[in-house]
Amino acid sequence: MEFHQIRYFLTTAETLNFTRAAERCNVSQPALTRAIKKLEEELGGALFRRERNRTHLTDLGQVMREHLGRVNTTTQDAVLAANKLLNLEKSPLKVGIMCTIGSARTIPFLSRFQMIHPGINLTIYDVTPQNLNEGLLSGNLDCALLGLPTDLEDRFDTVRLYQERMVAIFPADHRFSAMTDIPIGELADERYLDRLNCEFRNSFFELLRKRDIEVSVWYKSEREDWLQNMVLQGMGISIIPEFAISVEGVQNRPITDPDIMRNVELVTVSGRRRSPAVQAFVDEAAKYAWLA
Structure with a gap:
């Protein structure tokens, strides 16, 4: 059973006229008649009964009109959904x-x-x-x-989309405000606010350990907004990607010696x-x- 057979049958069932149905389907009447005959062979019985100049649906035709009508509607919906998807609609x-x-x-x-x-x-x-x-x-x-x-x-x-530096963030009255960059050794003895989701976290603490730099971890958080507001209130400093700063008033300077960078991809x-x-x-x- 093919979709064009279903369409030809449903159109003929609506018009009850093979000539008008062929015109609507934009095919010749013999082609439409052959398609419906093949459909009847597949279903095992006649779909239409002709009496002189009148055409009627058989009992089988009545049942198939209901079922194949649903198939046709579902098919049209599927084609419409596919077109919308391929054309970036919904x-x-x-x-x-x-x-x-x-x-x-x-x-x-x-x-x-x-x-x-x-x-x-x-x-x-x-x-x-x-x-x-x-x-x-x-x-x-x-x-x-x-x-x-x-x-x-x-x-x-x-x-690769862009590259950004890791920077130290601190309140406006912090001593870092007078510096153009923050060599990593300057972090020694600072109160540090630990960003638990930082992708550099393990390597950052390993770098501090190798340099014998000690910081005092006062607070740990997965919440970037909370941590930045705590920095703003003078509760400590932290290290963050430069374009991740979202709290107005937080100051920042790039970390150097070494420079710490990341690619956003x-x-x-x-x-x-x-x-x-x-x-x-x-x-x-x-x-x-x-x-x-």
Whole structure:
């Protein structure tokens, strides 16, 4: 049973006239008649009964009109859904953004993307370095923005978006305000507020240990907004990516000796076929002026 047979049958059932049905379907009457005859052979009985110049549906035809009408409606809905998806109308897109990536650079891009592709249903997920891989590999995320100090596995493809420095953040009255940069040795004996989701956290404390630099950890938090407000209130200092600062009034200077940098990248699963929505997101991200 083919879709055009169903369409020919339903049109004939509506018009009860083979000539008018052929005209509506834009086919010759013999072609329409052959298609319906083949459908009757597949179903095992006649669908129409002709009496002189009148055509009627048989009992089988009545039943098939109801069932095949539903099939036709479902098929049309499926074609419409496919067209919308391929034309980026109501296309779902699940993007993970690592929790340490600030909004200063990402929100303007997302706003532009939605303006260019208003039909895409974009959902943003806050992810940590620990659950990022699982989300991508399981398909719960289509792609992700992240910034890690090490290279990813070969299972992922990356597009570099921009580079940013790690900076020390502190209140306005802190001694760091008089400095143009903060050599890492200057952190010694400072009250430190520990960002638990920081992707550099382990390597940062290892660097301090190797340099015999001791800081006093006063507070640990997964909440970036809380920690920055605590810095603003003079409760301590912290280290953070420069574009992740979101609290007005917090001061910052770049960390030096050594410089600590990270690349923010767009990540997809290598070899996985991209939907049109994912491909559109990758293309727009690759050409966007992230640091403009």
